[in-house]
């Protein structure tokens with residue numbers, strides 16, 4: 001199947017099918033350089049989040065590329081996400097303003113609720129150990145109401161969710177005025193999310209797939225699935241097309257599963273490689289092999305939160 005360069009959100013906005021992931025790019029200057037390299041390589045979609053703690057550096061890179069005339073603001077699609085401690089209605093606007101200030105932007109293209117479950121505002125951002133005492137029971141419908149308000153204020157062009165299951169999406173749509181345009185979830189050959197993709201497509205919701213390369217930096221970490229880009233047969237398929245395993249996997253996700261991908265890299269050669277996926281089509285037997293790799297194994301399972309009222313991954317999809 002041919003690889004589309006953009007997909008239409010139901011608001012008619014075009015979302016580039018490859019964006020740059022920015023999680024864990026935290027050493028000084030690292031993400032600034034990565035974003036500049038990405039824009040130079042043709043990326044126009046950057047995935048950010050308050051939680052990643054690096055939005056000020058991303059802002060510097062975007063500002064530099066706009067000031068030097070390489071891109072205009074309207075050429076870019078910038079996403080950010082509201083973290084779990086800030087689900088209360090009163091916290092949403094201040095947190096979005098903080099993000100906009102760090103990114104040096106007047107508006108976002110997309111603002112997401114990062115996870116459906118909340119934490120108390122004064123809890124650690126990523127609590128460990130006995131974490132139930134930190135859970136908040138703020139309903140994501142309350143959070144969504146505030147997301148609708150910030151969209152109406154023009155601070156973000158569109159709003160969406162991340163890590164929501166099909167039941168939560170159904171409940172959200174039934175109880176809101178504005179529908180989410182995107183559900184950002186983990187998606188790679190180990191977890192191909194076909195049921196959730198079909199469910200969202202039927203409702204005009206685009207799936208943005210995170211951890212598309214299976215987070216190769218976690219290789220060997222007990223409990224984490226081996227990324228498909230390290231599979232021998234995927235390497236053989238890659239040789240057949242004179243492409244890399246990462247390019248084969250990203251091409252498969254965009255062309256064959258119909259999602260948008262946000263691979264993270266801070267390595268200039270990989271940043272280029274990860275967007276160079278538009279010039280080949282996988283044959284049916286190769287697609288079938290990639291389909292067969294699905295194991296429903298998650299890198300980001302967040303199982304410590306499994307007893308939270310709004311934990312998403314107890315449902316089938």
Ligand SMILES: NC(=O)C1=CN([C@@H]2O[C@H](COP(=O)(O)OP(=O)(O)OC[C@H]3O[C@@H](n4cnc5c(N)ncnc54)[C@H](OP(=O)(O)O)[C@@H]3O)[C@@H](O)[C@H]2O)C=CC1
Pocket residue numbers: 020021022023024047048114162163184185209210211212213214215216217229244246247262263264265266267270271273274300
């Ligand atoms: N909504 C959510 O809850 C979540 C959202 N995300 C978003 O999704 C993005 C991507 O997911 P992430 O978890 O970072 O994992 P990825 O699957 O993007 O893997 C990133 C790792 O793969 C390496 N890598 C990148 N390109 C290649 C390549 N061509 N060949 C081999 N290795 C490569 C990177 O190394 P290096 O950088 O050293 O080149 C890094 O170690 C995040 O950065 C974030 O923006 C991620 C998790 C959860």
Ligand SMILES: O=C1CO[C@H](CO)[C@@H](O)[C@@H]1O
Pocket residue numbers: 023049114300
């Ligand atoms: O966006 C994210 C990046 O990955 C983290 C876990 O490894 C998640 O906590 C978070 O949701």
